[in-house]
Amino acid sequence: MYDVLIERGLLSAVGAKSAEVLSPGRTMVVTDEHVAPLYADTVLTSLHRAGFDPALTVLPAGESTKCGTQYIALLEKMAEAGLTRSDCVIALGGGVIGDLVGFAAATYLRGIAVVQIPTTLLAAVDSSVGGKTAIDLAAGKNLVGAFHRPVRVLCDPDTLATLPPEQLAAGMAESIKYGVLFDQSLFDLLAHGAPQDLTETISRCVALKQAVVSRDFTDRGERQLLNLGHTFGHAIEACSHYRILHGEAVAIGMRMAARAAVLLGVAELDCTDAITDALTAAGLPTRAEFTAAELTAAALHDKKRMGDTLKLVLPVEIGHCALHPFPVDRLGELMEEVCR
Numbered sequence: 001m002y003d004v005l006i007e008r009g010l011l012s013a014v015g016a017k018s019a020e021v022l023s024p025g026r027t028m029v030v031t032d033e034h035v036a037p038l039y040a041d042t043v044l045t046s047l048h049r050a051g052f053d054p055a056l057t058v059l060p061a062g063e064s065t066k067c068g069t070q071y072i073a074l075l076e077k078m079a080e081a082g083l084t085r086s087d088c089v090i091a092l093g094g095g096v097i098g099d100l101v102g103f104a105a106a107t108y109l110r111g112i113a114v115v116q117i118p119t120t121l122l123a124a125v126d127s128s129v130g131g132k133t134a135i136d137l138a139a140g141k142n143l144v145g146a147f148h149r150p151v152r153v154l155c156d157p158d159t160l161a162t163l164p165p166e167q168l169a170a171g172m173a174e175s176i177k178y179g180v181l182f183d184q185s186l187f188d189l190l191a192h193g194a195p196q197d198l199t200e201t202i203s204r205c206v207a208l209k210q211a212v213v214s215r216d217f218t219d220r221g222e223r224q225l226l227n228l229g230h231t232f233g234h235a236i237e238a239c240s241h242y243r244i245l246h247g248e249a250v251a252i253g254m255r256m257a258a259r260a261a262v263l264l265g266v267a268e269l270d271c272t273d274a275i276t277d278a279l280t281a282a283g284l285p286t287r288a289e290f291t292a293a294e295l296t297a298a299a300l301h302d303k304k305r306m307g308d309t310l311k312l313v314l315p316v317e318i319g320h321c322a323l324h325p326f327p328v329d330r331l332g333e334l335m336e337e338v339c340r
């Protein structure tokens, strides 16, 4: 298992920490236009000092960068920069940069090393860990990808200080998710809003995710628990034409899952209010502005990927969730109830 280093101020030690797992050589730092002016210089300076010869590529910010065109353009840049099998690429940014650069690293020369430097809370607690990489197609998000583990994840919580509040909140939704899934005391830590210092939050979420991923890397069993709030959340994102952030949609979806757990008799304790309060304290929405019919239609649009049953992730109590098979043809009924 690769390691995830989480430490305030780590950004200025990126070079030394990369040199511990890679022999210094040519490398390429890939980032986006928001992150570059904030953090690229620190990373490049640190890499130079450790003996690397880094190139820099700055891409537009936003989900649309996770596309085939940017992917091919990035591979061409990597080739022009002369990266070889023994070199690495460095993803500096949120989940968009992490997923795109991870996928480029997975496929360039049939796979080269990637170092992930997450700079959003969502990337720190979720996307930079676990080895899933992807780009989007017109037909949907994350439809092309690969499993490719980073050689190291270097997370500096100080970089999160510049995040816009809604991006911090979106990352809080995924962090609260780990509490609901696995750890009541983590949930309690996050129940009153984002802690000032996020180091402990990130460390605990990453440890929980790594434990699940190490037992089910290819997502055939318990890794599916990580989809808590996502079945409903994806429908909300689609209905909003991706205007609502992923984390916001997951927040609303988690409340719906808590309601569903009660309605389907899976909950031992009704945790709807506790989850709603924690999400609200983090500045997240908890109710969708779409009708049950709209959400059902959006969820069923994914039907080809789920067959006749879908696996709902439902909270039994805070800190413990269950995978619950549910017939797709009853989704409309359930949606009516959970939207109330």
Ligand SMILES: NC(=O)c1ccc[n+]([C@@H]2O[C@H](COP(=O)([O-])OP(=O)(O)OC[C@H]3O[C@@H](n4cnc5c(N)ncnc54)[C@H](O)[C@@H]3O)[C@@H](O)[C@H]2O)c1
Residues within 6 Å of the ligand: 032, 033, 034, 035, 038, 061, 062, 063, 066, 093, 094, 095, 096, 097, 099, 119, 120, 122, 123, 126, 127, 128, 129, 130, 131, 132, 133, 134, 141, 142, 159, 160, 161, 162, 163, 164, 167, 170, 246
């Ligand atoms: N691979 C996985 O396991 C996995 C898991 C969850 C999500 N994802 C993917 O992650 C993506 C979403 O990631 P995200 O939420 O990080 O979005 P993002 O990468 O678009 O970043 C959000 C915004 O914050 C800006 N930003 C990033 N760091 C900043 C900083 N430190 N200061 C100021 N601004 C900063 C970015 O430029 C962008 O505008 C989606 O494409 C999703 O599919 C992947």
Ligand SMILES: [Zn+2]
Residues within 6 Å of the ligand: 126, 174, 230, 246, 250
């Ligand atoms: Zn998510």
